[in-house]
Amino acid sequence: MEKRRKLFLKRDPYRAPRDSGLFLRSVRELAEYHTANCEGYARILRERGFDPAMLKTEDDLYKLPVLPTLFFKRNRLFSVPEKKLKVLATSSGTSGSKSVVGLDGRSLFLGVGMMIRFFLYHRVLSPVPVNYIVLGYEPSAHNDMGAAKTAYGTTKFAPALKRVYALRDTGAGYEPDPEGVYEALMRFSKGPFPVRFVGFPAYMYFLADALKKRGVSLKLPRGSKILLGGGWKRFAGEEIDRGEFYELIEKTLGIKRENCLEFYSAVEHPMAYVKCREGHFHIPAYSRVIIRNVSTLEPVEDGSEGLLSFICPLVTSMPLLSVVTDDIAVRHGGGCACGLNTPYFDLKGRAGVKGIKTCAASAAELIGGRDG
């Protein structure tokens, strides 16, 4: 624990710890811990002929069997009794299956501590009260979607004066409320407090585009920010041009590009990555990114596309040590013009083919669907 505290509670998340072997030792010890406490995980390591003692240098990290996020959508692996879990988070699965990730007290302590330092570094945490415009669902008793919870959680980074939701809870369902958002925005823009927008990039684009069409050009109070997470695809499937997007934001809301932050995170990898002004997700000192070959899952060279996977020794309650997502990405060794020297990754797409619905998959819906 002491070791991991040194790793995760650093003030500058991008500076490597003085003790260069710290990361490897933390991973090895946590792998040993999970092997001893989670029979399902121990079996996987056994079947794949892996022993944590095989982790001798950081170059060995890729050998630690990697678990797909898909695996956690279909199976539960815990290394602590479930009653010890303090928080549960659910991923929003597109195919209907969801990951349930639980954190115990120790993981939560480290995770929250890490997040506070991380967001302080990125100037997201602020004591100044702000007005929130959430471009997503209003939280309610009948919605346990991860996306609603994340958006709500994000409104805790600075004290909230007011929260306005683009999709309002009517008690029976959700209704888009563009007029409500517009009126609130006009009201907020005249006040002294900063405004924060939270949600998906596509929704932010629609809002800014609608403002432009109405000929609106605001100058929101200093400290206003835009916090975005999730996919960049527009509904039609085409990518929004980033340069055009930020220009539109500045023109309509008066928020400069450096105050627009884009996050990457996954329920199965409870960590946040922030896009730098050059458009890259830099890798902090407490995780490693390995891009894997899409057929063999072996590591590929920097600069080549493959499946995005992470190594991170944060969580004790579940073996989330080595996780492969279904995102396609490229890793680069460093040397970014933004000034940060750590390696970074760029997202390139997602596994699978969108928009294809097979006859067979739908036929199975009535039969009862896939198990798990």
Next chain:
Amino acid sequence: MDDLFVKSKADAEKLKKRIAAALSGPALKSETVINACGRLSDELAAPEYTAMLEALGIPGSKASAEIAAARRMLSREYLSYRVSRELQSPGVFTPLFCERPVRQERMPLGVLLHVSAGNVDALPAFSVIEGLLAGNVNLLKLPREDNGLSAAILNSLCETEPKLAPYIEIFDVPSTDTGSLEALCGLADAVVVWGGDEAVKAVRRLAGPGTKLIEWGHKLSFAYASPDADESALSGIAENICATDQLFCSSCQGIFVDTDDFGRVLEFAERFADVLENAAKGYPPSDMRVTAQRTLEAYTEQLEGGDKRVLLRDGCCVTAYRESVLLPAHGFKSCWVRPLPRGEILTAMLPYRGRLQTVGLACREDARDEAAELFLRAGAVRITDGRSMSEEYCGLPHDGELPLQRYTKVVSVETAGIE
């Protein structure tokens, strides 16, 4: 080609007037439709149509194959043959125990509302053309992810035969616009619904008790093989898996092996994995996202352990399971292999009644007839060999029924007394 008559909202009153006008005109003759389709089939030979498909993102080779198939299915010969086989009228005759003759005649149902699916290119247009052949007025609700192809085809059809225009109304209303959908349902004698269970259930909720439902739901198809099935029969199954990408109702999702010995299932899976790997070489993946998805699925199954055996090969995956259950494959050239001795076919298929479509047989000669009979009794509607599971022929019943027949009714008219 502009979508002149695609409407984004159903105005019930105006629509009612147009429908009444169409119905009160002279009856639509199938020859009129056949001739128009025949001309369209000839026109489709022009290279601009292949280019149009390619512009919609359909790869060149697939585009030419789709055009060729469309030309054949719209040709005069093809449609005349279908009409003559599917729409026979009994005519005038004197029924048993009666003295007076009656005339029995096939008539259109009247107004069809087509609620179409988006998984096959131009399916909505073909659904409407079938409705026209049977003489109906056709209201078409386009699928959500429609690429504009169907409206373009129907536009061309009306250009070549303006008489058809009053019989086609196209709506691009979202499924959430229940007001419009209810209005459309209210005007229809029957709703023809293509698609998944969600679509079928939604239509069942919307349609009143007086509206007939014609459902073309999603089905499952698979192969059935003897453990020692010969190589060429297996390569036929592999070809179907690769060529259709397992996307159609008739695509092979997996193979049941005629044995209860899991050891033999494993042997078979190894053998079939070689065959599938070989076939997959002819169908390289369009991009790495497809490969990535298959790898993640297969690797996750491997990690889950248990009794199954996952054979992840280059460009494909075969997984052997102990349970004799029917599930869709993960797709992207991955296929399951499961035991199913002949004697257990009926029991094992019981939960899937109404869901089975094609069974591709790769059986030993002495087992073939028995297996075919058992699967037909269990609910399957088509028996082929592996290679032709997704191949069509003129007059092929669709999910066990003749579509044109479903879009008509047989009326009985007392003839004036012939004393």
